[in-house]
Amino acid sequence: MGSLRFEGRRVETRDGDTIGSALFRHGVRTFSRSLKSHRRRGLYCATGDCANCLVTVDGVPGERACTTGVREGMRVQRETGWPSTEHDALAINDTLHWAMPVGFYYKVFVRPRWLWEVAEKVIRRTTGTGTLPVTAAAAPKPTRYARVDVLVIGGGVAGLAAAAAAEGRVLLVDEGQIGAAASDPATRAAIERFATQARAAGVELLERHAAIGIYEGPSVPLVGPDELVEVEAARVIVATGAVEAHGVFPGNDLPGVWLARGAARLAALHGVSPGDRAVVVANTDDAAASVQTLRDAGIEVTEVRGRVLEARGSKQVASVTVLTPEGRRAFACDALVLSLGWAPRDTLLRMSPDPEVSGAGDVVLPGCTLAEAAQSGRAAGGGRPVEPRLAEPWPILEEAGYVCVCEDVDVHDLEAAWDEGWTSSEILKRYTTATMGPCQGALCSRHLSSFAESKGAAAGAQGRTTARPPARAPRLEDLIGGVHEVIERRTALHERHVEAGARMDRSGVWMRPGHYGDTNGEIRAVRERVSIMDVSTLGKFWVAGRDARALLDWAFPLDVGAVAPGRARYLLALDEAGYVVDDGLLAALADGTYYLTSTSGGADRMEASLRNWADRLNLHVHLVNQTAHLGAINVAGPYARELLAALSQDDLSRAAIPYPGHAEITVAGVACRAIAVGFVGELSYELHHPRSRSVELWNALLDAGRAWDIRPHGLDALDVLRLEKGHLFVAQDTMPDDHPTKLGLDWAVARDKTSFVGKQALVRMAALPLDRKLVGLRFDGVPQRGAPLSVGERIVGRVTSCAVSDAVGASIGLGWLRTIDGAFPQALVAGDLRATVTPMHFYDATGERPRG
Amino acid sequence: MSLLVVCPTCGERPFSEFSFGGELREVSSPDPAADFARVYLRDNVAGVQDERWFHLLGCRRWVTRSRDTVANRFVEG
Numbered sequence: 001m002g003s004l005r006f007e008g009r010r011v012e013t014r015d016g017d018t019i020g021s022a023l024f025r026h027g028v029r030t031f032s033r034s035l036k037s038h039r040r041r042g043l044y045c046a047t048g049d050c051a052n053c054l055v056t057v058d059g060v061p062g063e064r065a066c067t068t069g070v071r072e073g074m075r076v077q078r079e080t081g082w083p084s085t086e087h088d089a090l091a092i093n094d095t096l097h098w099a100m101p102v103g104f105y106y107k108v109f110v111r112p113r114w115l116w117e118v119a120e121k122v123i124r125r126t127t128g129t130g131t132l133p134v135t136a137a138a139a140p141k142p143t144r145y146a147r148v149d150v151l152v153i154g155g156g157v158a159g160l161a162a163a164a165a166a167e168g169r170v171l172l173v174d175e176g177q178i179g180a181a182a183s184d185p186a187t188r189a190a191i192e193r194f195a196t197q198a199r200a201a202g203v204e205l206l207e208r209h210a211a212i213g214i215y216e217g218p219s220v221p222l223v224g225p226d227e228l229v230e231v232e233a234a235r236v237i238v239a240t241g242a243v244e245a246h247g248v249f250p251g252n253d254l255p256g257v258w259l260a261r262g263a264a265r266l267a268a269l270h271g272v273s274p275g276d277r278a279v280v281v282a283n284t285d286d287a288a289a290s291v292q293t294l295r296d297a298g299i300e301v302t303e304v305r306g307r308v309l310e311a312r313g314s315k316q317v318a319s320v321t322v323l324t325p326e327g328r329r330a331f332a333c334d335a336l337v338l339s340l341g342w343a344p345r346d347t348l349l350r351m352s353p354d355p356e357v358s359g360a361g362d363v364v365l366p367g368c369t370l371a372e373a374a375q376s377g378r379a380a381g382g383g384r385p386v387e388p389r390l391a392e393p394w395p396i397l398e399e400a401g402y403v404c405v406c407e408d409v410d411v412h413d414l415e416a417a418w419d420e421g422w423t424s425s426e427i428l429k430r431y432t433t434a435t436m437g438p439c440q441g442a443l444c445s446r447h448l449s450s451f452a453e454s455k456g457a458a459a460g461a462q463g464r465t466t467a468r469p470p471a472r473a474p475r476l477e478d479l480i481g482g483v484h485e486v487i488e489r490r491t492a493l494h495e496r497h498v499e500a501g502a503r504m505d506r507s508g509v510w511m512r513p514g515h516y517g518d519t520n521g522e523i524r525a526v527r528e529r530v531s532i533m534d535v536s537t538l539g540k541f542w543v544a545g546r547d548a549r550a551l552l553d554w555a556f557p558l559d560v561g562a563v564a565p566g567r568a569r570y571l572l573a574l575d576e577a578g579y580v581v582d583d584g585l586l587a588a589l590a591d592g593t594y595y596l597t598s599t600s601g602g603a604d605r606m607e608a609s610l611r612n613w614a615d616r617l618n619l620h621v622h623l624v625n626q627t628a629h630l631g632a633i634n635v636a637g638p639y640a641r642e643l644l645a646a647l648s649q650d651d652l653s654r655a656a657i658p659y660p661g662h663a664e665i666t667v668a669g670v671a672c673r674a675i676a677v678g679f680v681g682e683l684s685y686e687l688h689h690p691r692s693r694s695v696e697l698w699n700a701l702l703d704a705g706r707a708w709d710i711r712p713h714g715l716d717a718l719d720v721l722r723l724e725k726g727h728l729f730v731a732q733d734t735m736p737d738d739h740p741t742k743l744g745l746d747w748a749v750a751r752d753k754t755s756f757v758g759k760q761a762l763v764r765m766a767a768l769p770l771d772r773k774l775v776g777l778r779f780d781g782v783p784q785r786g787a788p789l790s791v792g793e794r795i796v797g798r799v800t801s802c803a804v805s806d807a808v809g810a811s812i813g814l815g816w817l818r819t820i821d822g823a824f825p826q827a828l829v830a831g832d833l834r835a836t837v838t839p840m841h842f843y844d845a846t847g848e849r850p851r852g
Numbered sequence: 853m854s855l856l857v858v859c860p861t862c863g864e865r866p867f868s869e870f871s872f873g874g875e876l877r878e879v880s881s882p883d884p885a886a887d888f889a890r891v892y893l894r895d896n897v898a899g900v901q902d903e904r905w906f907h908l909l910g911c912r913r914w915v916t917r918s919r920d921t922v923a924n925r926f927v928e929g
Contacts, residue, residue: 216855216924219866232856232866354923576891608871608906608914615914616879625912755880760887 002072007084013070014270020046020053020066021270023076029255029316031055031065033081035437036104036408037094040315042255043274044405046262047181049243049345051406051438054079054130061130062438062473066262067176079130102413102432103420141481143228146171150381151220151233152203153211153348155179157187157370158361159239160194161377163203170203171231173222175210175472183261183268184289190370194377212478213469214238214352223474228481235356237380238349242362244284245341246405246443249398251311253405260290260339267297275335276300279320281308283395284367287339294337302331309398311336340395342366347440350467355385364388394450403451404444406437414451424461425452435465438473491536492631492694502714508601510537513714520806522713523720526680527807529708530637532701533718535686536694539584539603540626541610544593547619552586552594555613555757557740559750563588568660568675571596572748573606578739578761582606583730587662587675595662595673595688599730603627613757631694635701636684639708641852644674644685646704657685659851668700678850680718681725681843720803723812726776726840733774733800733814739765742773742816744840772818776840777802779811781833789815789828789835796820799830808842855924861911873904876916898922 002013006023013022020043023031030040031053041052048067056077057063065076081088093100101107109116149168152159155178163172178195182188198205209224218236222229244259251257256275260282263274277300280291287303294301306324311317321330344363358364360380361373365388368376376386397403402410409432422431425448434448435441441448445464452462489509497504502513513534516522525531543552553560556571563569565588573582582602587595598606607625614621635643641652650656650665657663662675672687689697702710713721719729728734728743735742739762740749749762775797777789782804789797802813817824817837828835839845855867875894881887895901900920907913918927 604908607912608873608908611912612873612904612906612914613879760881760884761891764884764888 002070004070004073005075007077011076013072017070017270018066019055019057019063019068019070019074019076021266021272022070023065024266024274025270025272030078030085031255032078033085033088033091034253034408035080035406036100037097038081038088038090038092039094039253039408040091040255041253041405042316043262043266044253044257045243045259045443046266047243047259048175049259049439049442050246054438056130059133060475061132082125097412102409102416139477141226141228141477143230143481146229146231148231148233150235150237151218151231152237152239152381153220154239154241154361154363155191155195155205155207156182156239156241156361156373157190157194158241158363158373158377158380159237160191160198161374162237162239162360162381163205163377164194164197164201165378165381166203166235166237167382168234170198170201171206171233172198172203173206173209173211173231175208177207178205180269181265183265183293186289186370190374194374210472211348212472212474214348214357215469216352216354218352218354218356223472223478228478233356235358235383236352237358237360237377238346238363239360239377239380240345240348240363242342242344242366243442244339245343245395246447247281247308247338247340247395248401248403248411248447249308249310250400251313251317252308252401254311254313254317254336255315256313256317256334257311257336258338260287260337263335263337264290264293267299268293271297273297273299274337275333277333278302278335278337279304279322279331279333280337280339281306281322282339284339284341285369286367290337290339299335302333304329304331307396307398308336308338308340343443343446345442347442347445347467347471350464351469351471358385359388360386366390394446397447397451397454403447404432404434404437404441406439407433407435409434409444411451414448418451418455423452423455423457425449425457425463426461426465428452429465440471441465441467489537491534492691493534493536493633493698496695496698497534497712500712502712505715507537507715510600512537512600513712515714515716516712518711519714519716519720522711522717523806525709525711526636526682526713526717526721528638530635530639530643530705530710531713531717532698532705532710533634533636533713534631534694534698535634536631536691537600538627538632539598539600539606540630540632540688541596541598541607542593542624542626543596543610543621544624545619545621547614547621548592548594551610551614551617551619551621552596553753553756554617555610556586557749557753557756557758557762558586559753560586560588560594562750565590565592566661566663567658568662568677570660570748572740572745573598573602573609574740574756574758574762576757576761577737578758578765579736580730580734580738580740580743580745585660585675585677587673601731609757629691630688631691631697632686632688633694633698633701634680634684634686636680636682637708638683638849640683640685643701643705643708643710646707647700654852668697668704670697670700672697676850678847679725679727680721681727681847682849683852684850719801720805723801723803723814724805724807724843726814726842728774728814729801735772735816738774741766741770744774769822770819772797772816773824774800774814774840775817775824776838776842777813777815777828777830777835778838779813779830779833779835782811783813783830783833783835785813787831787833789817789830791820791825791828794820796825796828799835805842810842812838812842814840855926857905857907857915857917858926859907859910859913859915861913862907865907865910867905869907869909871906871908873906873914876902876904900927 053065078085150166152163152172155174179191209222309321497513505514568587571586584598647668670693675686797817799815856864
């Protein structure tokens with residue numbers, strides 16, 4: 001004995017209760033209001049198949065009251081109706097059917113347009129189920145992965161028999177507790193027997209985990225209370241059983257109308273009577289067991305066979321009319337219990353056409369006996385698929401009544417949609433939204449196809465609609481579980497940057513300093529004194545082996561043979577279409593091996609590309625991606641050499657480290673490969689070194705650099721520094737279809753080379769007129785990056801980079817530009833500024849400064 | 853996650869660990885016109901095709917695999 005809080009009141013609970021059984025015992029009959037008409041809805045299936053009993057539990061909406069077990073003190077609230085579910089002013093909608101025709105959204109509020117804005121606010125407030133707890137931050141659930149030979153979904157007789165019979169590693173999953181749903185003793189005994197067999201056979205039984213879909217593979221995500229399990233299975237056996245068919249007749253949605261197994265379950269498992277006087281419409285063989293269970297619970301039961309023509313009642317069912325073989329008969333009752341036929345719970349099965357996915361038990365043989373269930377389970381477990389059998393008879397649709405209870409779609413709506421020309425089951429589904437509610441068509445999907453069939457829909461237009469995940473509603477924390485964690489890479493110097501007050505920016509997967517508080521000061525330090533930058537994020541590769549040079553000569557447009565040991569070259573990477581995809585540096589090492597760098601974001605692509613060509617061309621090459629285990633610090637500025645000299649005994653002259661070139665030197669006791677390059681346009685050395693020594697080296701440089709008032713610079717300063725040199729950032733300044741000529745980078749391509757990736761494409765494109773190129777720009781004001789460049793009314797380009805440069809004494813930029821009548825315009829308008837086309841090298845045009 | 857790719861180093865791994873390299877093509881062509889067709893014109897077969905897969909989040913090895921593009925499953929060979 002315990003209790004829960006229901007809308008502020010205390011409700012007693014008993015051991016084994018579900019929220020639904022406890023509330024029903026307490027006297028609650030209306031569990032929700034329907035989506036559009038706000039009709040009362042009560043417990044109906046009581047097996048988790050329909051959406052009538054969705055409630056909010058401890059602030060979490062959309063819990064199924066009928067299958068969710070009680071916990072002491074849990075807070076339960078109904079979700080629909082205004083001001084309350086019990087007294088719902090919007091129930092007036094039930095009399096306003098004429099105002100809400102099928103296809104409502106497509107027909108009403110179309111004109112005048114402003115009306116929709118108003119209407120939407122009202123509609124949003126009055127429909128829907130539950131309110132999301134917007135303040136709660138969902139923590140992603142941990143994900144684990146399971147590889148099995150056989151996954152069985154459903155822990156009933158068929159599922160357990162299948163699991164026990166299957167070979168190899170077998171996992172059986174059930175969304176509830178195994179055996180807990182069985183209300184009659186024979187079924188319960190059979191489940192116990194097969195569960196023992198399955199355990200003895202080494203089957204892993206996983207309870208309270210719901211399969212939310214079957215994806216190709218087959219792959220099945222399982223949502224558990226505390227985890228997400230991604231199952232890869234060689235075979236999947238779906239044994240999710242069947243539910244009694246939903247009957248469609250006037251009044252079929254009244255509280256007090258039940259599906260038989262649910263009513264029996266409520267009586268047998270929870271000691272709650274669904275009513276005092278029940279009429280059971282017993283059209284299936286299984287109904288006898290339900291009738292017996294209800295009689296044992298002391299309920300007065302009238303058993304009939306036939307077609308239900310109508311149920312009547314106001315707050316709940318009070319009478320029913322049935323067309324029996326003896327004729328029309330009317331009964332007074334407070335519970336109408338339906339066992340009309342079988343609807344297989346085949347949503348999961350219909351998600352996958354794969355032969356590896358098969359069914360067993362009721363899901364393929366609806367209404368089968370226990371013996372048939374066990375036999376089909378054993379067959380499926382042994383790898384012999386069970387031929388599905390269609391359940392007959394299927395209850396026919398009367399002239400009125402709700403087809404789709406979730407979405408409030410009735411027979412009239414289907415008729416109206418049909419008359420409007422929506423004449424196939426898939427299109428009826430989309431137009432009326434039948435099958436698209438929380439139960440995902442579990443009850444009504446087959447009604448939709450039988451309606452299309454009865455109307456004489458074309459072959460192929462009357463089938464079951466496609467089932468798609470999720471079969472069970474996952475929560476947001478389930479969806480963000482597992483592989484969706486954000487990757488954040490940090491260099492070894494991350495903490496040093498943070499301590500120095502840097503604003504850390506996300507740059508691809510890397511965290512990088514944007515600035516240290518004074519971008520202009522950082523720029524001046526580079527131009528006038530000396531500065532350092534953490535460039536550890538660069539892609540770094542060592543290429544060795546017999547065919548190293550052959551690989552690089554093929555993969556890149558530069559002439560690798562012309563790079564003497566000790567020298568370095570700017571490296572352009574093209575794709576097979578001849579377009580620029582990346583850039584970097586190539587350094588030829590003394591032993592005939594090579595060291596190359598790529599942009600920070602291009603490292604993975606460069607590795608993939610090199611490995612692909614080595615593989616395709618059968619080249620003997622060792623490629624080592626050193627991006628993660630080498631750090632790199634760029635030391636730049638007129639006093640860069642003096643700073644290094646203060647920390648190194650090595651020869652730093654141009655004879656020892658040519659420009660552009662490199663050498664192995666020791667700086668502050670740290671072995672470095674120093675690469676003399678000129679990206680920022682000053683004397684500079686990239687010091688590539690073991691990552692474990694980065695902090696030590698960084699500290700030593702800052703310490704020794706005090707004599708020159710050293711300070712580090714970040715990405716913002718770098719953006720201006722390289723722009724002053726007219727050096728482009730691939731992707732920021734380039735378009736996806738820029739070949740080297742468009743970027744003014746022909747000098748980086750060895751056209752004499754017989755072959756390299758993109759060569760044929762460059763030859764082909766060289767014959768085409770050059771209709772777009774990257775240009776230097778000067779502005780008479782401060783432009784915006786991304787601003788359009790225009791001539792008159794005509795937009796001919798876009799600003800890709802811009803800055804106000806102190807070193808140049810002007811507002812400068814880069815941008816792409818199209819031709820007008822075959823010529824590139826020179827005078828442009830950028831937003832409200834004037835722009836002039838200039839050469840790209842704004843600063844130190846002859847390139848003397850980096851030579852030092 | 854779903855489709856499994858057989859990697860010679862790592863065994864069967866989910867396709868989401870791989871980067872798709874497209875259908876297997878010649879590595880080069882005799883002239884620019886043929887090269888245009890090689891680069892831009894794909895066969896896009898409905899049936900079995902040979903494809904390149906790169907084990908990006910694994911051993912970083914390229915493999916060539918035959919896949920039935922209709923059934924979306926790998927075939928032996």
